[in-house]
Amino acid sequence: MIKVKQLSHHFELGKKENKTTLPVLKDISLQVEAGEIVSIVGKSGSGKSTLLNLISGFIKPTEGDIWIKDQKVTDFSEAKFADFRLNQMGFIFQSFQLIPSMTAYQNIELPLILKGESEIDRKQKTIAMLEKVGLEEFKDHYPSELSGGQQQRVSIGRALVLEPPLILADEPTGSLDSETEADLLTFIQKLNKELGVTFLIITHDEEVAHIGHRSITISDGQLIEGSDSL
Amino acid sequence: MKIKDQFRFIRQNIKKNRVRTSMTILATAMGCAFLIVLASVGYGLQETVVKDTLEEQVVTKIDVYGHESEGNYRPLSMEDVEYLESVEGVKAVTRRNQLRQIPTYSIDEYDAEAMAYSTHFPSEVESGLELSGGRLPENINEVVVGYHFVKHLVKDMDNADIYDEESGEIKSEYLYQDDLIGKTMDMKVRKDVEGEEIYETMSLTIVGVLEKPTREWMQDSNVYISQEIYAKVEEFTGTPGGELGIDPENINEVDTSNTFDDVKVYATNLEAVQGVSDELEEKNYAIYSVVSEMKQINMLFTIAKAGLILVGTIAIIIASIGIYNTMTMAVTERAPDIGIMKAIGANPKTIKQIFLLESSYIGIIGAIVGTIVAYLISLLVNLGLPIIIEMAFQDELPEGLQFSAIPLTLVLIAVGICLFVTILSGMRPAKRATQIDVLKAMRREI
Incomplete structure (x- = not known):
């Protein structure tokens, strides 16, 4: 599903005269198979979120290549990557990233609108997803009227509504209490089992890392040898 | 993303900033109305002059003053009349x-x-x-x-x-x-x-x-x-x-x-006048027809109208600064939403389209309101100005004098200019929206 080859990335700091580079990722190579749940663990500042942002196409790598579903996404234009994200990827963020002016229903419906689906299909799929994430009663609630766990469920609903084969999750339980966290992890495992969705989860939480088939540790921008617990 | 959904987005966004958008629409409407009313004076006076000229003379008539040969004019004879009668398109x-x-x-x-x-x-x-x-x-x-x-x-x-x-x-x-x-x-x-x-x-x-x-x-x-x-x-x-x-x-x-x-x-008929005039001129007859005079009158008024439209366009350009401002603020305010949309797969082209549509929407509504206002002003001017002038100068105006006329072409020109300028002013903010950095926007750094 995902193949990362000799990926390096650095950020440029300062202005022209005093420009310095800050290496974040160094020569990362990894592979995620379809149907896997893979956790990437590491301390804050280890580069794990940068790795996810590179795979998501939010930033371009300094060196190296990324293949997703056998397509070299590092060569994609911004527009092509956007289409690819819409059709092949779902995102779960730590801070949910819901649009505050949209209801739970509208947030979940958004990817369907962006894809240009008909109103009837959209309604059918959105309601089905609301049921799946257990929020049918809260469909007209705005994010500010939902709890953290409910917001994260809306976020998951939005990530799954187009049934993408790959979900990228950045600290999905970071803003949740332990009970909601446990619920969410069970839900992820269920989705993986039932729908065969591949999950790449970035976390610093050992408990979250353990739900995966394997976990990869990153430290100081490098993969730790033998950390692959497949 | 379907156009219908894009419009739904725009309506939602406009609703959120109703006052600001209304003020921008008002400014655009005023600019558009100013352009139409200004140019309508040109159109109105042209209509009056043309109507006067046409009423004074029969439009199909061509006056033939004489025949020129070697620099001298001679009066027309029966032979000339016979020739004139033989020209194609001549009735009498x-x-x-x-x-x-x-x-x-x-x-x-x-x-x-x-x-x-x-x-x-x-x-x-x-x-x-x-x-x-x-x-x-x-x-x-x-x-x-x-x-x-x-x-x-x-x-x-x-x-x-x-x-x-x-x-x-x-x-x-x-x-x-x-x-x-x-x-x-x-x-x-x-x-x-x-x-x-x-x-x-x-x-x-x-x-x-x-x-x-x-x-x-x-x-x-x-x-x-x-x-x-x-x-x-x-x-x-x-x-x-x-x-x-x-x-x-x-x-x-x-x-x-x-x-x-x-x-x-x-x-x-009127269409034959030009052909007959051309043939007679070619045969060295000194002629005059109202059609050739109309040509000159129309040319003069076309220049005057173009000038007035140009001046009116300045008002729309001023209004477009408001649109630019409104759209820039809209992009800044919605940057986090744009970031989220981009993150989940919104194409930059779609985002640009939404913002361009929004500025066009302001332009269209402004143009419609402006046109209606311009028609009302034109009506009032045509009714009220003769009375005011008569009262102020104790002078009776010629019968049938029209100060302002708004033909469909003027409305189309004004709406066209208005739309062009508003779309143009929405271009940069729309482009800015596509350039929003997803990560910065999601971190609410924009």
Whole structure:
């Protein structure tokens, strides 16, 4: 599903005269198979979120290549990557990233609108997803009227509504209490089992890392040898 | 993303900032209304001038003044008339000769002075000459008179008392009141022989009265005599057209029956006028037609209108600064939402489209409101301004004067300019929206 080859990335700091580079990722190579749940663990500042942002196409790598579903996404234009994200990827963020002016229903419906689906299909799929994430009663609630766990469920609903084969999750339980966290992890495992969705989860939480088939540790921008617990 | 959904997004966004958007729409509407009202003055005055010109003259008429050969103009002869009649697109060629003295006409104790013309009646009829009563002359002593001729038939012409002191017009009791048709009148012509005035009287029968001229202010009090009577006058005076003040001894040729003072060509329709004019000009005829005058008038007004539209466009450009500002603020405010949309797969093109549509939406609504306002202003100006001017300057304006006219073309031009400018002003903010950094936007750093 995902193949990362000799990926390096650095950020440029300062202005022209005093420009310095800050290496974040160094020569990362990894592979995620379809149907896997893979956790990437590491301390804050280890580069794990940068790795996810590179795979998501939010930033371009300094060196190296990324293949997703056998397509070299590092060569994609911004527009092509956007289409690819819409059709092949779902995102779960730590801070949910819901649009505050949209209801739970509208947030979940958004990817369907962006894809240009008909109103009837959209309604059918959105309601089905609301049921799946257990929020049918809260469909007209705005994010500010939902709890953290409910917001994260809306976020998951939005990530799954187009049934993408790959979900990228950045600290999905970071803003949740332990009970909601446990619920969410069970839900992820269920989705993986039932729908065969591949999950790449970035976390610093050992408990979250353990739900995966394997976990990869990153430290100081490098993969730790033998950390692959497949 | 479907256009319908994009519009739904825009409506939602506009709802959120109703006051700001309304103010921007208002500014655009004012700019658009200013442009339309300003240019409508050009259109209105053009319409008035064109209407005036067209009403004054028959549009299919071409005046032919003479023929130019080797730098000299000669009057038109019967051969010229025959040629003119043969030109394609010509319906009729009228030819008249004006009597070069003003005869006196008498019916019973009423007298009148009026110009006399000899004319070819069949061609006059073909050109559209109509009678208000009676018939056309059938023999040499029969004449038709102009519609206003009767108003010149006055009793006691030399009496100063015949004029009304207030209006300055002839009192009705001195005017001829009977029907003219069938009446016999005497036409008195004069010649001067060695300082002595000698008169000759010819008895003529009025058989018809011409139709009233189309314009209120036009007067037709002419008498239309036969070519034979015209020739008799020439024979009596011994001068061309019965002209006074020249010695017949010094004139070689008196007979003017083969030449015409006034020749007019009538085209079959408006479209044929240009073709006929071109052909006559090519054959060295000196001509004038209202169509060529219209060309010049229209050219002048086109330049004036273009200038006014240009000035009006400045108002729309000023309004567009408001749109730019509104759109820039909208992009800044919505940056986190844009970031989320981009993250989940919104194409930059779609985002650009949404913002461009939003600025176009403001432009369209502004243009519609502006057009409605402009129509109202135009209506008020046309109704109110003549009253104000009349009150302020104590001066009556010409009848039918239109200050402002808004044809569909002006509305289309204004809406087009408005849309173009508003889309243009929305371009940069829309482009900025596509360039929003997903990560920064999601971290609320923008």
